[in-house]
Amino acid sequence: MEHQSAIAYGNLYRRGYLGDRIPKDMNFDYIILHESGHEYFGNSVSASDLADMWIHESFTTYMEALYVECQMSYSASLRYLEYQRPYIRNEEPIIGVRGMNWYKRVKTSDQYYKGSWILHTLRSIVDNDERWKAYLKGLYDAFEMKIIISEDVLEFTQNYFKEIDLGPFFRQYLYRPEIPIVQYKMSETQDGVKLQYQLISQEPGLKIPVKVRVGDQTIKIIVENKPQSILLESEKSSDVQILKNLYLIDFVIQP
Ligand SMILES: [Zn+2]
Numbered sequence: 001m002e003h004q005s006a007i008a009y010g011n012l013y014r015r016g017y018l019g020d021r022i023p024k025d026m027n028f029d030y031i032i033l034h035e036s037g038h039e040y041f042g043n044s045v046s047a048s049d050l051a052d053m054w055i056h057e058s059f060t061t062y063m064e065a066l067y068v069e070c071q072m073s074y075s076a077s078l079r080y081l082e083y084q085r086p087y088i089r090n091e092e093p094i095i096g097v098r099g100m101n102w103y104k105r106v107k108t109s110d111q112y113y114k115g116s117w118i119l120h121t122l123r124s125i126v127d128n129d130e131r132w133k134a135y136l137k138g139l140y141d142a143f144e145m146k147i148i149i150s151e152d153v154l155e156f157t158q159n160y161f162k163e164i165d166l167g168p169f170f171r172q173y174l175y176r177p178e179i180p181i182v183q184y185k186m187s188e189t190q191d192g193v194k195l196q197y198q199l200i201s202q203e204p205g206l207k208i209p210v211k212v213r214v215g216d217q218t219i220k221i222i223v224e225n226k227p228q229s230i231l232l233e234s235e236k237s238s239d240v241q242i243l244k245n246l247y248l249i250d251f252v253i254q255p
Helices: 030-037 054-071 073-085 111-124 129-143 150-160 167-174
Strands: 043-046 146-148 181-189 192-200 208-214 217-223 228-232 241-242 250-253
Touching: 043 054, 054 073, 054 111, 054 150, 054 167, 073 111, 111 129, 111 208, 129 150, 146 150, 150 167, 167 250, 181 241, 192 208, 192 217, 217 228
Parallel strands: 043 146, 181 250
Antiparallel strands: 181 192, 192 228, 208 217, 208 241
């Protein structure tokens, strides 16, 4: 564990976490990576209450994927994130209630893995890697050696990405346990493949840009809380692929 001046290490110098928890072709000590990450988000940028623990754990867990991206490739980091995904529970909101030892009272580890996926989803929405990386650095610099709460992070983020209304995104992903669902259906017509889609979310204003690969091109559709459709220039629905691994969303085929 990362506590300054009281570090404990129990991973026996094994790969991953005691030999497991990371993709088979990756070979690093998860504990050293994760706990070193806490020197940034945790020991330098610190949350004042356990209800805001995601400031430590979500950013540090997401930084593991960035490490894999830096050392290997972006596609390797997507595989790493897929390893985190089964641990997401969606039972409690990420941001808890202050003043009640929140983090110790709930059973979830969503502050870690779900938080990591929320940041990954936000990156897909921002869809500009240079800005995304500058944002992470800017966020750290803004709060280096400070004690903060979630609202500080959210305000900084909204000010950074002014062109996107992040209110519904924050409310859906950080203050509610449920994740949104995209219902979709593809049908082949004479004029192309018709893709029908609709976002089912608890936050009515939530809009998520979703990337769809059509043949060798990638297009972006904005999925909202109402029935929508688009005609794609493709003959076969098998040539159309929704890039699901960029988002923390349940994609469900419409009945
Ligand atoms: Zn941690």
